[in-house]
Amino acid sequence: MPFRPAPAATDDPGRTAVLYCNLGTPDAPTAPAVRRYLAEFLSDPRVVEIPKLAWWPILHGIILRVRPAKSAAKYASVWMAQGSALKVWTEAQALGLRASLAERGHGVDAHYAMRYGQPAIAAQLDTLAASGVNRILVLQAYPQYSATTTASVLDAVGAWSRRQRRVPELRFVNDYHDDAGYIAALADSVQRHWAQHGRGELLLMSFHGIPARNIALGDPYQAQCQATARLLAQKLGLSDQQYRLTFQSRFGRAKWLEPYTEPTLRALAQQGTKRIDVMCPGFPVDCLETLEEINMEAREAFLESGGEAFGYIPCLNDSPRWAQALADIADRHLSGWNTRTGQADQPAVS
């Protein structure tokens, strides 16, 4: 395969951009659109670590025949006027990041891309490179590192760079699970919820699960979720008895990280917890997994098991505090790249 030609070389120092990457989402809440999305997502060997020979018949013979219609109905139940929540909020966060960086006087632009679906990472990198960007910071909407998500984005960037003649300078933020700005933005959203709606007896923090086997193979995801939960509880002044950490969205029959969210909610309600607050700190933006699985399905499970009040605390979405925290994270990783002149050795002028 020929390498992609680069524009004629000049002495222009070029420009710097941040690419904010998220998982991706279907283009429409319909079975064909969800099938396209799931086919790309579930064919990624980072996501499903089953040898292709064994996985392909299950994926194409069963999952892609049955799941799209079921998932499409769930997407339809939470679809926003402007589109899929995941895309709407990811775009809003990229714009917030761009504005926060601009306020700081950087000549750094920010764009967003999706690992699966549109706008694809490769297409966004093509656009950036064609517009003269030659330094790119890849920042992901995954505060906790997992090979299933973070490393998959790195794979996509690597696959793109392998086709380029002139590869831009690349930097990656692998995680920010213990970042003070991230924790403060989460605490702020909890406190705002409490001020508006009152406080439950318990705060449940639900993170997306992954197979337990991945942890045994060295994925740091579980430890990073635990650290986030502990730091957030500390920031909110919660004792160990006042919060719970759970994992949601199990896929397939293998053992995933435990405790599982929905059975925990049922058990808590059965044991007498009446009022609970639930949040999803690992998801910077609301999406199917938070709006439908948590705020609809898990809510119903808690209430039908004897619970009386289920307070859903939205994800960071358009929180200005989070836009600032994202810009702080980007700033730290941009240091040394002189973002105004493009000349790395000149100190930034304030």
Ligand SMILES: C=CC1=C(C)c2cc3[nH]c(cc4nc(cc5[nH]c(cc1n2)c(C)c5CCC(=O)O)C(CCC(=O)O)=C4C)c(C)c3C=C
């Ligand atoms: C098949 C295994 C899956 C792994 C491993 C997995 C890890 C993982 N996922 C997220 C974040 C999101 N996942 C979302 C949806 C979603 N996830 C899976 C499967 C795995 N995820 C599926 C099949 C789906 C699609 C929906 C469905 O059919 O159930 C989403 C929401 C997407 C949206 O459009 O709103 C997010 C976000 C993380 C962070 C993670 C590992 C840490």
Ligand SMILES: [Fe+2]
């Ligand atoms: Fe997922």
Ligand SMILES: [Fe+2]
């Ligand atoms: Fe789900």
